[in-house]
Amino acid sequence: MNRFLDLADFSREEVLDLLALAKRLQEKPEPQALSGRTLGLLFFNPSLRTLSSCQVGMTRLGGNSFVITPNHGSWQLETAQGAVMDGAAAEHVREAIPVLASYADALGIRAFADGHDLAADLAETRFSAMAAVCDKPLINLESAVNHPCQALADWKTMDDLQVAAGGKFVLSWVYHPRALPLAVPSATVHMAAMRGMNVTVLRPEGFALPTAIMDKARSAAAAAGGSVSETNDRDEALEGAQVVYAKEWGTTAPYGDTETDAKLRAQLRDWQIRPDWFERTANDCRLMHCLPVRRNVAVADEVLDGPRSVVRQEAFNRLAVQMAVFHRMLARQ
Amino acid sequence: MNRFLDLADFSREEVLDLLALAKRLQEKPEPQALSGRTLGLLFFNPSLRTLSSCQVGMTRLGGNSFVITPNHGSWQLETAQGAVMDGAAAEHVREAIPVLASYADALGIRAFADGHDLAADLAETRFSAMAAVCDKPLINLESAVNHPCQALADWKTMDDLQVAAGGKFVLSWVYHPRALPLAVPSATVHMAAMRGMNVTVLRPEGFALPTAIMDKARSAAAAAGGSVSETNDRDEALEGAQVVYAKEWGTTAPYGDTETDAKLRAQLRDWQIRPDWFERTANDCRLMHCLPVRRNVAVADEVLDGPRSVVRQEAFNRLAVQMAVFHRMLARQ
Amino acid sequence: MNRFLDLADFSREEVLDLLALAKRLQEKPEPQALSGRTLGLLFFNPSLRTLSSCQVGMTRLGGNSFVITPNHGSWQLETAQGAVMDGAAAEHVREAIPVLASYADALGIRAFADGHDLAADLAETRFSAMAAVCDKPLINLESAVNHPCQALADWKTMDDLQVAAGGKFVLSWVYHPRALPLAVPSATVHMAAMRGMNVTVLRPEGFALPTAIMDKARSAAAAAGGSVSETNDRDEALEGAQVVYAKEWGTTAPYGDTETDAKLRAQLRDWQIRPDWFERTANDCRLMHCLPVRRNVAVADEVLDGPRSVVRQEAFNRLAVQMAVFHRMLARQ
Numbered sequence: 001m002n003r004f005l006d007l008a009d010f011s012r013e014e015v016l017d018l019l020a021l022a023k024r025l026q027e028k029p030e031p032q033a034l035s036g037r038t039l040g041l042l043f044f045n046p047s048l049r050t051l052s053s054c055q056v057g058m059t060r061l062g063g064n065s066f067v068i069t070p071n072h073g074s075w076q077l078e079t080a081q082g083a084v085m086d087g088a089a090a091e092h093v094r095e096a097i098p099v100l101a102s103y104a105d106a107l108g109i110r111a112f113a114d115g116h117d118l119a120a121d122l123a124e125t126r127f128s129a130m131a132a133v134c135d136k137p138l139i140n141l142e143s144a145v146n147h148p149c150q151a152l153a154d155w156k157t158m159d160d161l162q163v164a165a166g167g168k169f170v171l172s173w174v175y176h177p178r179a180l181p182l183a184v185p186s187a188t189v190h191m192a193a194m195r196g197m198n199v200t201v202l203r204p205e206g207f208a209l210p211t212a213i214m215d216k217a218r219s220a221a222a223a224a225g226g227s228v229s230e231t232n233d234r235d236e237a238l239e240g241a242q243v244v245y246a247k248e249w250g251t252t253a254p255y256g257d258t259e260t261d262a263k264l265r266a267q268l269r270d271w272q273i274r275p276d277w278f279e280r281t282a283n284d285c286r287l288m289h290c291l292p293v294r295r296n297v298a299v300a301d302e303v304l305d306g307p308r309s310v311v312r313q314e315a316f317n318r319l320a321v322q323m324a325v326f327h328r329m330l331a332r333q
Numbered sequence: 334m335n336r337f338l339d340l341a342d343f344s345r346e347e348v349l350d351l352l353a354l355a356k357r358l359q360e361k362p363e364p365q366a367l368s369g370r371t372l373g374l375l376f377f378n379p380s381l382r383t384l385s386s387c388q389v390g391m392t393r394l395g396g397n398s399f400v401i402t403p404n405h406g407s408w409q410l411e412t413a414q415g416a417v418m419d420g421a422a423a424e425h426v427r428e429a430i431p432v433l434a435s436y437a438d439a440l441g442i443r444a445f446a447d448g449h450d451l452a453a454d455l456a457e458t459r460f461s462a463m464a465a466v467c468d469k470p471l472i473n474l475e476s477a478v479n480h481p482c483q484a485l486a487d488w489k490t491m492d493d494l495q496v497a498a499g500g501k502f503v504l505s506w507v508y509h510p511r512a513l514p515l516a517v518p519s520a521t522v523h524m525a526a527m528r529g530m531n532v533t534v535l536r537p538e539g540f541a542l543p544t545a546i547m548d549k550a551r552s553a554a555a556a557a558g559g560s561v562s563e564t565n566d567r568d569e570a571l572e573g574a575q576v577v578y579a580k581e582w583g584t585t586a587p588y589g590d591t592e593t594d595a596k597l598r599a600q601l602r603d604w605q606i607r608p609d610w611f612e613r614t615a616n617d618c619r620l621m622h623c624l625p626v627r628r629n630v631a632v633a634d635e636v637l638d639g640p641r642s643v644v645r646q647e648a649f650n651r652l653a654v655q656m657a658v659f660h661r662m663l664a665r666q
Numbered sequence: 667m668n669r670f671l672d673l674a675d676f677s678r679e680e681v682l683d684l685l686a687l688a689k690r691l692q693e694k695p696e697p698q699a700l701s702g703r704t705l706g707l708l709f710f711n712p713s714l715r716t717l718s719s720c721q722v723g724m725t726r727l728g729g730n731s732f733v734i735t736p737n738h739g740s741w742q743l744e745t746a747q748g749a750v751m752d753g754a755a756a757e758h759v760r761e762a763i764p765v766l767a768s769y770a771d772a773l774g775i776r777a778f779a780d781g782h783d784l785a786a787d788l789a790e791t792r793f794s795a796m797a798a799v800c801d802k803p804l805i806n807l808e809s810a811v812n813h814p815c816q817a818l819a820d821w822k823t824m825d826d827l828q829v830a831a832g833g834k835f836v837l838s839w840v841y842h843p844r845a846l847p848l849a850v851p852s853a854t855v856h857m858a859a860m861r862g863m864n865v866t867v868l869r870p871e872g873f874a875l876p877t878a879i880m881d882k883a884r885s886a887a888a889a890a891g892g893s894v895s896e897t898n899d900r901d902e903a904l905e906g907a908q909v910v911y912a913k914e915w916g917t918t919a920p921y922g923d924t925e926t927d928a929k930l931r932a933q934l935r936d937w938q939i940r941p942d943w944f945e946r947t948a949n950d951c952r953l954m955h956c957l958p959v960r961r962n963v964a965v966a967d968e969v970l971d972g973p974r975s976v977v978r979q980e981a982f983n984r985l986a987v988q989m990a991v992f993h994r995m996l997a998r999q
Contacts, residue, residue: 029369031369036695036697036726038722038725038726040718040722043406046406046407046408047406047407048401048407048408048424048429048432048433049432051399051401051406051407052373052399052401052433052436052437053436055399056371056373056399056436056437059371059397060369060371064397064725064730066717066718066721066722067406068714068717068718069406072405072406072738073709073712073713073717073733073735073738074712074713074714074717075712075714075958078961082962082967083961083962084961084962084963085960085961085962085963086843086960086963089960090958090960091714091957091958091959091960092959092961094961094970094971095957095958095959095970095977095978095981096714096958098978099714099715099957099978099981099982100714100718102978102981102982102985103718103719103722103985104718104722177419291424291428291432292408292423292424292428292429293424293425293428294418294419294422294423294424295411295416295417295418295425295427296415296416296417296418297417297418297419301415304427304428305427311428312428312431312432312435315428315432315435316432316435319435319436362702364702376739379739379740379741380739380740381734381740381741381757381762381765381766382765384732384734384739384740385706385732385734385766385769385770386769388732389704389732389769389770392704392730393702393704397730400739402739405738405739510752624757624761624765625741625756625757625761625762626757626758626761627751627752627755627756627757628744628749628750628751628758628760629748629749629750629751630750630751630752634748637760637761638760644761645761645764645765645768648761648765648768649765649768652768652769
């Protein structure tokens with residue numbers, strides 16, 4: 001495996017294979033598998049889980065890592081092709097990426113959406129500019145509209161919990177004081193569809209996921225025998241749900257319009273997941289969230305601290321699935 | 334050993350045992366003792382010695398570490414129970430700590446005092462909120478009113494220098510442009526008392542250590558055969574001292590009152606340790622300080638660069654004692 | 667080798683020897699050579715290549731490293747002797763350096779010029795204050811007027827490309843929105859002279875390199891059989907060049923005068939290396955730059971993306987030459 005950028009680049013069998021490897025590494029550690037191997041980590045945006053689990057994952061397999069964080073110890077990097085660089089950025093990724101790649105055996109990059117131009121973000125313009133000049137294995141640690149490591153960890157979490165493939169999976173918009181990117185909702189709706197779930201996207205008016213994201217999920221669902229629908233009707237959505245996956249994101253009507261976003265958002269503070277959201281769900285319905293989560297804003301304490309919440313398990317699984325990705329990419333055969 | 338949060342949690346024998354282990358590891362390295370073990374380091378506040386000595390300590394024992402710094406590459410973390418998180422903090426420690434703990438074999442946390450509510454800081458409210466959700470071994474790398482790694486290194490430094498247990502130990506307030514927390518003075522007065530020193534806290538009016546801190550030190554002194562007193566009389570305090578331990582802290586009259594602090598502090602610039610402070614002390618009286626120290630503000634160059642100063646040795650010993658703590662916590666039996 | 671601070675501290679033979687070691691380590695890895703060895707890295711200024719290549723270099727040799735960055739996770743450090751530290755800096759290097767050195771087997775330090783006092787910067791006042799209190803092997807990772815790791819990597823790059831020793835080497839000033847330090851131009855003119863090149867420094871009026879820098883390069887040239895000259899005539903300089911080494915720096919007329927610098931600089935936007943700069947050079951003339959480079963400001967895309975550019979190779983070679991330095995310093999004999 002040379003690239004881990006999007007679950008959609010892999011067949012269902014390949015994903016199941018990665019998940020089996022993650023499980024095997026949990027049960028039977030391989031402390032020498034990546035001996036002498038180095039993962040370069042480039043974080044354009046803050047991180048807690050991803051940063052620490054990538055570093056630990058490499059050391060548990062006998063390898064190591066280094067971290068570059070533009071604006072925190074390193075300078076800003078330009079990604080735009082042809083830019084006249086007389087602004088804040090001191091270096092272009094056309095130099096930085098090949099250089100970092102030359103020091104490492106693989107690179108992992110986190111680069112969030114610009115959040116202004118939907119077409120550019122859907123095309124992963126920033127991330128692709130980096131991928132194009134990276135001649136080493138590359139891992140997407142969250143891009144404009146994807147977060148495959150999170151998606152894989154969430155898939156594993158549902159497997160661990162024996163959530164049935166045909167069950168109802170509700171991706172629900174929840175309140176946050178600011179507009180967040182589409183990476184996790186986009187990755188999540190696709191992952192759930194690819195796993196064969198019957199997916200409902202529950203979101204207020206103005207927060208529909210872009211058509212391209214929904215279409216991609218729908219074709220994954222078609223292949224896996226599931227379905228994808230969307231609604232703003234909370235009762236309808238939650239009826240019989242086996243999983244409620246809470247996530248915050250910004251308005252798409254239009255995308256990146258901060259004024260509209262603020263106006264809509266101000267009316268939506270009741271989109272906080274509280275115990276009564278589970279009145280119509282399956283009895284054993286789970287609450288998932290990729291973290292970080294704002295307590296008593298996006299999800300109430302009672303839910304996060306209650307038995308439905310599996311948010312910590314999802315985070316624990318980040319380590320296992322990333323170790324599987326590193327192993328598949330870098331282990332000597 | 335599952336927790337290293339406060340020297341007071343250990344018997345004198347247990348402390349002596351840790352110090353013996355520190356010495357043994359200095360003399361006889363064990364480069365494989367913690368092979369495959371990972372220490373997660375969470376720094377809410379800046380660090381130089383603690384950060385580097387923890388990382389080096391782990392690698393010298395064959396293990397490794399990772400570092401998360403809220404506000405520098407990661408986001409702010411909330412510690413208050415029940416908080417409605419619509420402010421700056423993006424994640425609660427109730428998620429972050431179990432997640433980081435799951436990636437690591439032990440966690441080390443630095444989280445300074447809030448500095449507003451004395452009762453809360455004395456109760457270690459912030460640190461305790463994290464300790465309560467950490468199911469792995471945990472090390473206090475400086476909390477509101479404690480710094481046990483520093484205390485243990487200082488104890489070792491006095492042992493290395495053969496400072497007699499019954500000697501006079503003066504903890505002296507010194508000037509600093511800003512109010513600093515009570516962690517080091519609190520840990521120091523207790524450590525010196527527990528080591529059996531006759532401790533005098535020398536401080537200007539308005540800077541008395543809280544009663545709870547003094548009482549804790551007094552009961553340690555009672556058990557160890559030493560004593561604890563306080564005074565604002567410099568001549569009396571320094572008379573016959575074997576150790577002068579310089580430290581900066583904020584006013585406690587009342588605690589956290591920045592206006593009072595600034596007013597009092599402005600008159601106290603002569604609380605700078607200069608050579609003439611040693612006119613009445615024992616001939617071989619030592620100058621200790623936990624570092625960082627502001628030269629020619631808290632302590633004069635002549636003292637820091639002279640033969641009395643053992644501030645570097647104290648810092649060197651941080652590595653040895655922390656290696657002992659890591660070893661005791663994580664070495665396979 | 668106990669210090670790697672300036673190529674001028676070494677004989678030509680010693681440099682060639684280091685380059686041979688760099689090549690050997692590229693061809694025949696020694697993954698255990700520095701087992702158990704730790705490099706402490708202290709970065710007063712941002713870094714991408716230096717930080718990552720130092721960390722990777724140590725791990726590839728079986729060692730490890732730690733990083734301290736004042737202002738990003740650690741506090742500001744004072745370097746001035748006798749300073750009354752009531753300002754921003756919380757700690758003096760007279761404490762910090764011996765402490766970090768005690769935890770490490772060697773230190774690497776990056777500390778740029780203050781940029782105000784030419785004599786002080788030429789004397790490496792800040793770096794020397796740290797070197798004076800460091801009792802472990804020490805590496806200059808860029809100081810006021812030097813960058814020996816970059817110089818060594820550039821030398822290796824010319825060797826790899828079989829650039830003839832007697833060829834014409836043009837160090838050309840190029841435009842940048844801000845005044846940058848003299849470290850790289852100073853190191854480069856000396857390195858090229860020491861390698862036996864016929865060096866021309868091409869720079870606009872007001873940007874002549876200081877006499878001390880030119881004199882140092884001239885004596886290296888005299889010993890190696892090359893030459894050093896300077897001009898503001900672009901055509902004359904570029905005629906027959908085998909290497910154009912582009913670099914940005916601030917005015918020296920007078921040094922550190924930001925107003926003069928801004929006024930001069932505003933007229934010099936055409937000092938951007940474009941394809942037509944190579945009309946009079948040798949056919950196979952190379953473009954070198956230490957990176958980071960501002961595209962379409964200092965050097966045009968067409969040049970950086972064309973076959974003349976060897977800027978990435980220079981950066982790749984940072985790893986190899988630094989591994990040679992670490993190995994020479996720290997490998998057990």
